[in-house]
Amino acid sequence: MRLEELEFDLPSRLIAAHPCEPRDGSRLLHVERGGGRIAHARFRDLGALLRPGDLLVVNTARVTAARVRARQKPEGTPVELLVLDAGTGRVCRALAGSRRPLKAGARLRSEGGAAILVEARRSDGSWGVLLEEREGGWIGLLAREGRMPLPPYILKKRAERSDAPEDRARYQTVFADREGAVAAPTAGLHFSEGMLTELAERGIGIARLFLRVGPGTFLPVRSARVEEHRLMAEEFEIGADCAEMVRKARASGGRVVAVGTTVVRALEHCARERGEVTPCSGATDLLICPPFSFRVVDGLLTNFHLPRSTLLALVYALGGAARVRAAYVEAVREGYRFYSYGDAMLLL
CATH class of the missing domain: 2.40.10 (Thrombin, subunit H)
Incomplete structure (x- = not known):
């Protein structure tokens, strides 16, 4: 994949400098993987877009004030x-x-x-x-x-060019429990405790894994072709409970929805190495870009990513380049907020 295929125009006014209040009040762009239909919702409506038996997999990495x-x-x-x-x-x-x-x-x-x-x-x-x-x-x-290690594009939007007291809580997910990340798994920032309870009541499972988000998330792609870029390896761990929940969801016809690109990389790394998701730990430098054969993940909940990034390449691989490009055009036209503190997209 050529790097320029990941270009898009984004007005700077759409880069979110602060988190949405409340957490689950952010907007959600739903893109159907099959037909490509686009619908607009609020993040708190996520449960209505899922089915009983579906499984959300989240990353519990906690951001260190690094x-x-x-x-x-x-x-x-x-x-x-x-x-x-x-x-x-x-x-x-x-x-x-x-x-x-x-x-x-x-x-x-x-x-x-x-x-x-x-x-x-x-x-x-x-x-x-x-x-x-x-x-x-x-x-x-x-x-x-x-x-707090906020990304440069957030700091540049703030007059004080610095983190604020609110970031200590809001640049963390509500399920973060393991220190060491230097960037947040941002798709998880939208979940509130109340939403987790509501999803469980709807029969939607929530599995947890750990991937220590490293500095590679800040580093630009320098190569002309995305697949020639080398990601810095990141530590991950998939426990027995998570692996079993993935197995049961797939066996019963439920869909496995990754909450963030870090979860996609951990699950797909494990499946490629072992043939299926089993309890495992190690480090992954898996780079996902088109074409890619997904073995585990059926859907993705993610934020809107930077142009020319490996994160956007992963979204292209799962949703199809033309479909994702159209979704980004729609998001810009409708004034969605972009990047770490921005709105979310459900590709399912």
Whole structure:
């Protein structure tokens, strides 16, 4: 697939800078996979678009407040670190953004005064960073100073160019329970506790898996063909309960609806490796773009994605390029909100 096939025009006014209030009040564009019919709804109406026996699969990854602001000594150049694998130790990996190129040996001082030494750059583009203080390690520093790792397109829309107190709660799903992600599984942001209860009462199952959303979600595709792009591997785990719920849904004729592209990648990786969804864990760098043979996923609940992105390529693979393009044109015409804090699309 050529990268330019993933282009579309989006007015900047449609990029959502803040979440919808309430969570389940966002809009929902329903696109039929079969005939391509498009209908407009509210996210809270999702239950009416599903059938008893259908299964929603969600990602329970919890976003870590992983952005750290610092200054490079001695000149004071601002540097922003995205900490990737914080632990109680003093060394971890981080992506770094700065007006001036960083070099190994650079010394930084965080907003709160922590001393940080930049070590060697690694093959994945990240830097080794050493926290010179010993108390609490990187986990401790993030607890004190970490900011929510909102995508750049949200920060650019805000006058203060920063996260806000509301993001601590709203850039998390209500079912998030496992730390470590540096981006939210955004399709799940629309669910409220009340909606989960209502779906269960309708006979719609909700299965949970974990995929640690990594920095690859921020990285642009540089290759001319999408399939030549290499995704950074992300840790995932599918437990016995999730695997059994998928098996039962498929056996009884229910549809498996992935809540977000991360869920699609975890389920399809497992099915390709093992022939079916079984309890498993590991890392996946599965890139899905047309043509792709889906073995597990029947439908997808997802946000509206950036042009020229692997996320949009995955949606094309499941829904068909022409059908998804038409849906995006309709979404723009009708003023849907785009990207992480935007509205949702159900492809089913």
